[in-house]
Amino acid sequence: MIEMFLWALVLVSLMATLVISIYGIVVRPSLIKKLIALTILTDSANLFAIMIGYRLIYPVIPPVLPQRTQEGLSKLIASSVDPLPQALVITAVVIGMAVNVLIAFAIIQIYRIYGTTDVRKIAEVMTDGKAQ
Amino acid sequence: MKRGHIIALGVFIALILLVSLGITFVGKVPMTTDVRPLGLFYLKNSYFGNYAARSPEVVTSILWDYRGLDTLFETGVFFLAIISALALFRIEKKEEKVKEKGEGFTFIVKDTVRIISVLIVAVSAAIALHGHLTPGGGFQGGSALAVVPLLIIVAFSKYALEERGLTKDTAMIVRSIGLISIIILVLIPLAAGGYLMQNLPVFPSHIFGQLTSGSLVFYNLFEYIAVGAGFTAVFLLLSIPEKVFHEILGGEKE
Numbered sequence A: 001m002i003e004m005f006l007w008a009l010v011l012v013s014l015m016a017t018l019v020i021s022i023y024g025i026v027v028r029p030s031l032i033k034k035l036i037a038l039t040i041l042t043d044s045a046n047l048f049a050i051m052i053g054y055r056l057i058y059p060v061i062p063p064v065l066p067q068r069t070q071e072g073l074s075k076l077i078a079s080s081v082d083p084l085p086q087a088l089v090i091t092a093v094v095i096g097m098a099v100n101v102l103i104a105f106a107i108i109q110i111y112r113i114y115g116t117t118d119v120r121k122i123a124e125v126m127t128d129g130k131a132q
Numbered sequence B: 001m002k003r004g005h006i007i008a009l010g011v012f013i014a015l016i017l018l019v020s021l022g023i024t025f026v027g028k029v030p031m032t033t034d035v036r037p038l039g040l041f042y043l044k045n046s047y048f049g050n051y052a053a054r055s056p057e058v059v060t061s062i063l064w065d066y067r068g069l070d071t072l073f074e075t076g077v078f079f080l081a082i083i084s085a086l087a088l089f090r091i092e093k094k095e096e097k098v099k100e101k102g103e104g105f106t107f108i109v110k111d112t113v114r115i116i117s118v119l120i121v122a123v124s125a126a127i128a129l130h131g132h133l134t135p136g137g138g139f140q141g142g143s144a145l146a147v148v149p150l151l152i153i154v155a156f157s158k159y160a161l162e163e164r165g166l167t168k169d170t171a172m173i174v175r176s177i178g179l180i181s182i183i184i185l186v187l188i189p190l191a192a193g194g195y196l197m198q199n200l201p202v203f204p205s206h207i208f209g210q211l212t213s214g215s216l217v218f219y220n221l222f223e224y225i226a227v228g229a230g231f232t233a234v235f236l237l238l239s240i241p242e243k244v245f246h247e248i249l250g251g252e253k254e
Helices: A002-027 A031-052 A070-079 A083-114 A119-131 B003-026 B037-045 B058-066 B068-088 B107-129 B138-145 B147-155 B158-163 B168-191 B216-238 B242-249
Strands: none
Touching: A002 A031, A002 B003, A031 A083, A070 B037, A083 A119, A083 B037, A083 B058, A083 B068, A083 B138, A083 B216, A083 B242, B037 B058, B058 B068, B058 B216, B068 B168, B068 B216, B107 B138, B107 B147, B107 B216, B138 B147, B138 B216, B147 B158, B147 B216, B158 B216, B168 B216
C-alpha cells in the first residue's frame, strides 16, 4: 500500500511539473524563462518515458548483461528494466539539447537586435517599425 | 517570499498529496512488474539468440542496430539544429582579436585545467568506446568531450584554442568527417549484399579477440567525434565577444 502511494505521489508530482512548465511557457513574458520552462517540460516528459519502462520489483538492474553466460541472461530477463524507453529517451535528450542550443542562439540574437527578451516589448518595437 | 506565495505553495503540495492518496485508494496506480514483449525480445536477443547484435549492453544494441534508422535520422536532426545555430551567428568578415585586459586567472586555475582536460578526454573516450559493453555511448562521450574546449575557453580564452588551430572551421570539418563516416558505415552492408544498417554477418563481432559487437563500436566512435566537434563549434561561437557583434549589427543598440 505504502509502495503504491509513493509511486502515485511520484506520478502526480511529475504531472504537476508538466503543468507548471506549460504554464511557464505560456504565461511568462521573458524568452529566457520560456526556454527554461521548455527544458523542464522535455525533461519531465523523458522521465515519464523512463518510468513506463521501470519495473516495481526489488533486485532491479540496468539492461546490461551481468555475465556473458546463459545464467547471466536469465538473471537479466528476471530483473532488468525495459530497455526500449531508455533507447528512445537517449535520442530525445540529444535532440532536445541541440534544439535548445538553437533556441538559445536565436534568443541571444533577438536580445542583440531589440535590446530585450520581453515578448511584449519586442512586439511593440516590431509594430512601431511597421508604422514608420 | 510573500505570504500569498507560501499559501499557494502549501495548497499545491496538499493537492498533490490528496490526489495521490485518492488514486491509491481507488487502486488505479499503473505498476508494472513485467517487461513488455518487445523489450523482452531485445533482452533475449541482444547477446545470445538468432537476431543477436553480440552486445551485452541492450540499450546500445537497440540504438544502433535494432532501431538504427531512428538514431540515424536523429543524428540528422542534430546536424540541422547545429547548422542553423551556426547560420544565426554567421560573421562574414574576418574576426579581429579583441584586446584583453588584465592577466587572466592565476596559475592554480590554469594548471588545474591543463591536467583535468587530459583526464576528461581520456574518460570521454572510454565512455564512447565502451558503449557496447557498459552504459554509455557516442552521444554521452561526445558531450563529455565538449566540456574540454569549454573549460579552456573559460580558463584561458577563445584565442588560446584558435591559435592552436582549433577554430570553428576545423571543428566543422572534423564533425563532417564523423557524419560522413557514419553514412559510409550505413551504406557498407548494401555493398556487401545485405540490408541498410545491417550489423552482424557483415561486420565481425570480434576484432583481435576483443568483443566489438560488429558495427556498434564504429558507430559510437564516429558519433563521439561528430557530437564533440559540433558542440565545440557551438561553444566557440558563443564565446565571440559582444563587441564584435555590436560593430556588425551597426549600433542599433546603445
